[in-house]
Amino acid sequence: MKHNGWSAVVFGGALLMSPAICLAAETSHPVEAVVCYAIHRLGEGEQKPNRYEVAGITNPVAFEAFFGQLQEAVKKGDKNEVANHVKYPLRVNKEGASRFVHGEKQFVTEYDLIMTEKVREALLHQNVTNTFVNDQGVMVGDGELWLGQFGNKFSIFAINL
Secondary structure, three states, rough: OOOOOOOOEEOEEEEEEHHHHHHHOOOOOOOHHHHHHHHHHHOOOOOOOOOOOHOOOOOOOHHHHHHHHHHHHHHOOOOOHHHEEEEEEEEEEOOOEEEEEOOOOHHOOOOOOOOOOOHHHHHHOOOHHEEEEEEEEEEEOOOEEEEEEEEEEEEEEEEEE
């Protein structure tokens, strides 16, 4: 929202009104700070090009916020939260064979077999703005994860072990 030339955004109960305040939020709320910066830029009339458009992603700011939330959930080891960011059935590819995970319960049960150290590290070390994007989706790392938009939801749709 704008009031008297100031951009204001509410996150986590805090009112973020300027880039300086967004910067202060980085240490305690890094995902919220990214969204704050993006909303602040858009509120000032800057239009961020949609580098994800070819993948069918309609809102780059929301996608990048999702990406940060997914990284945080993986970093915390929150299996249920990660499971909420998956499109089912999830294709899991390993050694030339594919199998499917059919729901959140199965994903959580098999989390350590699916979200291997290699997959987690690829996601945690990936800068969202350096992802490879094509008409198939957004690739993380060397293809360990593939992300896309399905309706209004962003999700992991394939994992390569």
